[in-house]
Amino acid sequence: MDQIPPIEITPAPEPPVLVVKNLAVTYKTRNRSIEAVRDVSFEINRGENLGLVGESGCGKSTAAFSIVNFLGPNGRVTHGDILFKGEQLRNRPESELRKLRGSQISMVYQEPMSALNPSMRIQDQMAESLIVHRGFSKDQAYTDSLEMLKKVYMPDAEGVLRRFAHQLSGGQQQRVLIAMAMLNNPSLLIMDEPTTALDVTVEAAVLDLIAELQQRYQTAALYISHNLGVVARVSHKVAVMYAGEIVELARTTNIFHNPLHPYTMGLMRCLPDVDAPKGTRVLHPITGRVPSPANLPPGCIFAPRCELAIPACTQQHPNLVELSTGHQVRCIRAAEWASTGRIWSLSEDGNVEPCPDRAQESVETVLKVNEAKVYYPVPFKTVAGLFGMEKRKYVHASDDVSFSVKRGRTLGIVGESGCGKSTIAKAIVGLEPIYDGKIEFLNVDVSKQLNKRGIESIKDLQMVFQDPNGVLNPSYSVGDQIAFSLRRFQTVPPTQVKSEVERLLRAVKLDESYYNRLPRQLSGGEKQRVGIARAIATNPAMVVCDEPVSALDVSVQAAVLNLLLEIQNSRNTTLILISHDLSSVRFFADDVAVMYLGRIVEIGPCESIFCKPNHPYTTALLAAVPRPDPDVEPSRVRLSGRVPSAVNPPDGCRFHTRCPVKIGQICEQQEPPYRALGGGHIICCHLTEEQLINSISGS
């Protein structure tokens, strides 16, 4: 869709839709009261979109939910004003707020599945708010709902109305929720990470929709996100929150091109860039973590993590100061930087060395996967099936996957969720059985499950997991869990286990004091580091990283990615990096495999994958990545529809049902050949090289 239209700067004749002044919110917990949000003020005008960004635990959602008093039984607005169209919302009775919430203020949540009632048809859920708030008849409410669904470009709107929530894909569910939110033509729309749970391709389409609807209906919107790229795409103004306070508030272009608070700068310096080739970009993580609101540092709350802090920063708490029109910063040194201009740049070299390109160095193949198939049997639903009288059906999670990885290199595997990238990773390490095919690791056949593999293969092939909360056993101390591995593989003599664990902890940038800590005393990033320490404890030849940073905050992501790079460089470890985030893959990987519905559709050196010509699916994935730069024109390549079922994958090219450049019957009937483009770049498509280049620029 189009760029966000510029908002008139001349003072609007009408008052802002929402004014929040000096808001403070307190939560009561068992031991004490915690002030989660302090001194937050902002305004949103008609048709304006205010983005609220920051790491998790910074009070973004709390600030937004306090507007409609959704704080839960232990939360309370203790100070400040919330003026909606000039009317005070604070201390309003619940019944009035409820009326307002349905008709004038709407909300869209992060988890579309849990926001929809699973036992009601979509039409009844949508009609409900029209019937309750506007007294429509049932028929009229249905007609309006249908119309609204069409306005959010829902394919087959009539059919969707009659379905239940579980029969819709995540993107469709979110579209329904947005349609529901827009039904009563609200004045204010509050969106809490509405695209975080969605795939990047779906996210792009939903963002297009939000931008367009807002423009058409002139709705004011508050958009909460941790993703700077997403905010750059939809917001006119951005408020950066840190530990319960707004530290910078400005128009989007100012925030991205001329950030004045070190925290804002830090957030941008730790983002990998999908358009920057490997080795040209350095990630600067923000050290430390967000302080708990119960235990704030004196003076500037960001000072302990700030690289630019001076002694005066810890003396007094800075106020939010307006430096230029509409640009407010909470930093005592901001004026200094405003006058000198940019004090940092993205290519600036810090302590971290850019990632070296190991493209031509290695010859030894460590891992060879040959036509591996991972199928899951579908449970029989009929009695005949139970007695073996029906053909068994399988979920084709990974189908005929072949690739090889050379020593010391990184293979990135990308694709939407459900494309089989995690499955193949688990099959390689032996956590999932292989239906057919062969996996060779260091010239040993490892096509069997873990308990049948030799201890050497197990030791040399380790894994880093995704969920920081599930990666460590909550019942044992950090040191014990790393020691388990050391004892099992007898990496070091028993008397040296403790010192070896401490050495490993230091290797992942944690000190010895972590030995006796329990996982619940660690932050997400620290847990992930311990997970990495455990994986490298046995000094493996290869580590498979399954979305190692996707559950972490951006600042922590950068630190973990840097750590993995450093470990790879010092130990010459071979890595497989599974990720849905193309930016981190571009930052990290030497080779990339793009998977779709269980198949590899394109594989080759990182640089050739990220440049043309590439597979239409790769093109769409790249186009969908939100860029943290408001001046980048959003790409027009969008995928429609959903990933088909892996039980009955489409004939011919599996991508043909969603392919924007399908050339005809051949795509539906014939499996496309693997076409080598030279330099190890292989594409699985019927289109020739020239056709691929032309079709993409033409569409």
Added chain:
Amino acid sequence: MTTNRTSSNKLQAGNKSMLGLALQDFWDGIKELAALIWSSPTAMIGLVVVLGWVFVAIFAPFITRYSPLEQDYKQINKSPTPDHILGTDTMGRDVWARVAYGARTILSLGPISVLAAFLVGLVLGLPAGYYGGWVDEVVMRLLDSLMAFPTILLYMIIISALGPSYFNVVIAIAIGGAPGIARLVRALAMDIRTREYVAAARLRGDPDFLIMLREILPNCRGPLIVDFLLRIGYAAFYIGTLGFLGLGLPPPTPDWGGMVQEGHSRMSANIWPVLSATVAIVTLVIGLNMFADGLREESMRYQ
């Protein structure tokens, strides 16, 4: 030699600090638990009632004047007097003494039999939940067939087959309670086995029994502790019922259920033995339930 000694000394010092840390952890855990109980009035009341009975059981010889077996034929079916604060029963035994010593019976029999039930339940439930598939199928059908019997009927069948004795009551409650525990453990294990730390344990080649004991069992402890407390309450209740049916501990062991059984036919003449035993059972069961419920509610409140 000298080097040896120094290294062993060092090792001891290391062990000591490790022990100190372990104690510190333990003490922190206790403090946390105390704070949890303190903040829930329900759990607090329950705990006071239960501890009251524990006190009575431990100090029974000091707070009673008579032995629970001592019969006085001149004092039969008496109402409370300063001498016999809860009166005497049909054989002239002091009711208070029987209630106090009965607390010993029930407070030892209850936890021991529930512990036995937990052993059986864990052995069946852990593999069922961890392996799933046909192991789960076989174990669950076995448990279903046990659960098909009404609990009290199951107890009666077991006790009448084995004969009433302390040990057989433990067996009966172990068998009767095991299916419920196994189902709970199975459900927890099915959830926990999908966690990534279990995958990590598999990736270091740990054998299955070690994964079940080291990775899964410790993380089931929260719900299991609450269930354990609730089940002691139920056990007290069932031991009482068995006693009343004449299937509990053989006479003349002081047993609350047995007291009700012995006294109920003469209730119109002397209500004290029945009333005392009933109140004892009711308060203990309610106390345990309140403690367990309060603990569960409070530990879930801020999650």
